[in-house]
Amino acid sequence: MTRWTSQQVAGLAPDASSLAAARRLARPGPWSDTGSTETLLWGKCQGSGKTPYQVSIDLTGPAFRCSCPSRKFPCKHGLALLLLWVDGSGSVADAAEAAGFALEWAAERSARAGAKAAGDAARPTRTPDPVAAAKRLEERLALMDDGMDDFARWLTDLARSGTAAARHQSYAWWDGTAARLVDAQLPGLADDVRSVGGAVSGRPDWAERLLVALGRWWTATRAWSARASLDEAQLGDLRAYLGWSTTTESVRRADAVTDRWLVLGAHRTDDGRLQQQRTWLRGAATRETVQVLDFAAGGQVLPVARVVGSSLDATLARYPGAAVRRALFVDEPAVADSGVGMPSGASLEDARSAAAEAWGLNPWARRIPVVLSDVRVGVDRVVDGDGASVALTDDADVWSLLALTGGGPARLFGELEESRLRPLTVVVDGEVVGL
């Protein structure tokens, strides 16, 4: 197996300090019994204790196991071993046969996967009571109907008295509306109301933003009352916006597609309460770009980030939707190739019309994934070969981008959000770098 780049290993680290700790360990000193095969990488790392930690890595996942007590995942030992392996200076040699502890683990893993597959296959036989389910659905729909009616009345009241008056309302007023939406099981809509309400007093462009938000909310109420006429995809997008979740089981059963998926880029956010990880994948055959979302709250840890620029052989189940669809991995993907790069990109004008088309299909999509070719990065915007330009989002890591590209043309992957771009991946000298 071709060894990865240290950049790719860095992308797997749960946080900066783990990576730094791993870099310290990534020297031959503390390691013994190391080796690698096509799929497995293993070694023993002498820590502060008496017995060395046993580290095993399944390179196809990648998946990690380490006997250390760290709650970080992957832990510094796993990352360090990968770094050592990537280093290629001979400290981790290729072996024909994996070490005992690594083999055992690999066997356990495949046994577990088999058992899980069997369990999944067995599960549909335990169907829940259809009568009770139908009753629950009916109750929920009634609750949502009432909530939507209430919200539509609130919107018309606001339109009658004017947005200038609404601007002077306290946050509690917005929050109260949001709370009623939550009670009506419309949490997605409630989040939107809270975020717009929170921004209204402080922003210079508040009037247009609020007006556009009113239009969006109104569209949601109209779409909801006309939901009988929506097709499954349109309803799926609306459900996602309102926050009526689709169970992963029903997603798994419905629309799975097997393909070779290229990891375009990823973005992590942490609002202190909830960590979110968004991974964009493009299918080689389907040519569709989907997003996989991971969440972690409280003490949970987000799953390991996929290596940007690598390809995964996987079956993805797509949530119902018309454009910019969400998907989930049906089973653990296998790394097919760790460094194919980025697909060729488009001009900004082409990207903009592709985005407009996507928004035409799914008006609720907040961001549209785009690959841009030959764009030059400036301090607050990117400019393409035609001189067309788009501003960067406030959270864009513009200094890293500038340092890497030096103002020269580069290929970028990012998200178009409203009229701005959030760059997530850049290709420099043929190397794919996640930002």
Place this chain on the structure above:
Amino acid sequence: MSDLDTWWRDVGNAALLGTARRPVPPLPDLGRAGVLASAEGRPREEALLDAAALGGAALRAGRRLEHADPPDAAPDDRRPVAPRLAVQLLELVMTQPPAGAAQRTGLLVHWLQAADDSGCRVPHALLPTLLALATGARELRRPTAAVLDERGRWLAGLRDEWSWVEGAAAGAEARTASRTEGTPPDPDEWARLPSPDRIAVLAGVRAHDPGAARELVRLTWSTDSARDRRAHLEALRIGLGPDDESLLEVGLDDRAGTVREAAAELLDALPDSARAARMAARLRPLVRRTGLLGRGVEVTLPDEPDPAALRDGLGKPPPRRSARGWWLEQICAGAPLDIWVELAGADPSATLKRLTDAQATDVLAGIRRAARSRRDPEWAAALLERGWDAALVPALPREPRERVVLRRVDATSERAHEIGAVVGSVDPPWSADFSVALVSRLRASKVGSTMVVASMPHLLAGLHPAALDPLERWIESTGADQILLTNLRNLLQFHSVKRSITEAFR
């Protein structure tokens, strides 16, 4: 303004005031888009919300792209990127300082200088982090500026917080050339260099070619400010020799007192100079042997200085000093030390013993200064026999110097906090023997922990790699003293990372 723009503006106005007070403007003809206006007779507020929905969608999907000139690109770099292993070490030092956060700057400076010495640059991806660190720590700025290369300088030019780079980078090349090869800058460049860079360049050139550095000082002597003239003279301290005398004599006639003072002080270090001979002539009549066997020495205070003596530095005394005592000290500091052998008829050690009269304090202060500035090993040894003076230690040759200091370390165990000044009197980097001996003494001492803390900066700067093994053994055997353990670990890490950095650039 198109119909649609006018309409959207009117919709905005109606929304601000509310439909209770404003009507909703009718939708303009959108042609092929095939959007139908709201049905007649619908409530105004619903018509407004319809308009908001429509406008929002149009705004998002239909907004034309702005056009802008492409940003200026960075020029091509001129240096190769640092070796891969070195880059990993830089990342490590920046993100997770291995010897504690306090030691990060020291390691970074070492990395940056090693990179500069081998003509490398920082990889592009690490530029933002490095610039941010150097913005916060001034001592990193100049070494950072030296290895940014074109991309880094270009990047720094884009951000106000990094505007210091321009100034720091201006002299970087001249500094590098002078430090690594002793190449003096050409006269025009020298004239334009900012003051701090000139000092660095002087130091660099001086180490390789003292004459060339002296010529640089002469070049701009007539136009430099008094502060610069003084600083340039101070820079001549490196490699000071008889050839510098003529320039220093010019300094004695300078219009600025601070420059005259610096010139006199430097001439103190040249016992074969004309000024030293003049001082000897002033000293001779003041010293007289006493006693039947001529074993006593008596010194009388000098009279008011004549203009020539004034020029040689017998000026206004420092506060709370008697003028004549000060003049005596100045004379003793400037005269050749050999004259004492002639006047007292004894070796340095015996001479010092014979100086017991009322003037002895001033005389000894002068002799002390002379021994220090000339690095006279014999006199320094004789003076050190009489009492500890860290400033005299550098005058001794390496072996006795280290012996004296180690003996002092043993004697200092009662006053552990003074250990810093003691070990600091040996210039870094230390010899292997001294480093190993010092570590073993610290380890054996009952107050080793306090001593390590007190001498930490010097241990970081001076310790020879040969002492790392004993250090590691000490760490393994040491017990529950957490402060000691942390300090020793930091020390070990600092030196092993430092060594790795040096090796990575080989």
